[in-house]
Amino acid sequence: MKYKSQKVAYMFFALSMVLLLLQIVYGFIMAFAHAGYDGLHEIIAFNTATATHKNLLVVWLLSGFMGAAYYIIPEEAQRELVSVKLVLIQFWSLAIVGVVAVAGFHVGWWEGRKFLEIPRALDYLVVVNVLLFLGIILVTLFKGKEKTTTAMVLAMGLFFAALLYLPGMIWFDNQSMDSFFRWWVVHLWVEGVWELVMGGILAFLLIKLTGVDRELIEKWLYVIVGLTFLSGILGTGHHYYSIGAPKYWLMIGGIFSALEPLAFLGMALFAFAMYRKGEKNHPNKTALYWTLGTAIMSFAGAGLLGIAHTIPQVNMWTHGTLVTAMHGHLAFWGAYAMIVFSIISYSLPLMTGRKLYDTPGAHYAFWLSNIGMIGMTTAFAAAGVAQVYLERKVGLDFMVSQNALHAHFWVLIGAATLFTIGIIYYVVNFFKHGMPTDEALIDNK
């Protein structure tokens, strides 16, 4: 709380807010198309909308993680970031690559590989950008006075996330090989190394918000990330059931992915245990809401809704249906969107000196976005189950069964509207804080 360079985090958080709003616009385009209104088909076809929606999600989350790292690492390592000028270069190049990628999707400059649509040429720029980011973070950490477990876990998560981007850049003539390595990125990110990032941020917030002893918190952090890799690495097999890979993945993927919720359960129990144990006098209740919220919602979205379709006997029916979209939304929201919101809610008042955390707007943001997202998840679930029944069980033609699902998409649009109002409250509250100042950072005790 006393390092001037921490305020660079603000730019990354602001970028996250803007890209999130844009992501939502494309979500509505797709929801209307599913409900039968594809008026934008000629300009923004569904595949453009979906590539944009998913990649904006990934980019705003990564921008949020980077902001979190730039805020947390100086404080944990007890020194300023090695170079603010390099951070500025890294920030602007990230923003430019993001904008170019999204613009490219609108003129067909992409790869048809879900979540990895950014074309090869831009991938190299992404790699350079991320290397610069990692360089700044790691050099700061290793020159610092302390190498805390929290900082090491966070840095390790970010480092391996970068490394795992590489297998996604190889071209394969064989569609099955392509798919096999695509999951090294997508699965090993969200059910592997990103959980380290989440765990690191969560531990940092719990130390600050509850005042519980660091040693205790960091011990449990090790247990949680241990559970993550114990289950999540072989859990990759739950994506190998039906892509032309050997049958042994059914057994291995089924068993180990069914253990994956343990890590999320661990985070939920951990957050609440530390909250109970701690002194309940930190004034920033909004940050506490988001922190405890992310612990519960990640268990619900990733843990419970994950295990709901991870067993091969279930997955063979639900694989590649709207059931997957149900899980995808609550998992990404609960784990990664909410952890980014948590660190923003905690750090923004400290960076700007404006303590806007107990305002009605902050409360509306929390409740409306979460209730809206639960509603959206429920709508996807209803649509997904109906789709599985009609198309997979009864054997109706794809489009005949899809046309029976319009009502669920109107429910989705209603819930998404509630969600969006919550997000708008959050973003307005964000910008009301104004810019970060040196005085604010120095003044904090």
Place this chain on the structure above:
Amino acid sequence: MLSKNQARLFFLGGTVVFFLIFLALSVNTVSSGIPKKTHSENITEAVVGGKVLFDENNCMGCHTIFGEGAYYAPELTKVIDRRGEAFVKGVLSSKVPWALHGRKMVAYDFSEKEVNDLIAFFKWVNEVDLNGFPPEPDLKK
């Protein structure tokens, strides 16, 4: 009670052990499993051409293949079995958006060579052993 050092050991040890098992299985899958199950010897130039088109046009942005992609348009793994070659050719070479049931596909208006490449790709995909996916509808009358 568990000490912090033991917790660290659990994390590092578990990670290394499970990562090595994963790596060994992956080597087996990539070197012999996938080639066998996908009949990789049948991947001709036309099949690769079809895959390139599938990739360049982001077909996965609406459809699924092997159950992967978006959920806006039909699963294509067994499209040749389900619809037959002539039907699929008609969809791919259509000059107006294909919209049998109201929902529109992009009108690609592919050339004859491109259509043939895509058909070769779908035929190869059709034969990949997917461990029983997609399942037979069991409530069909």
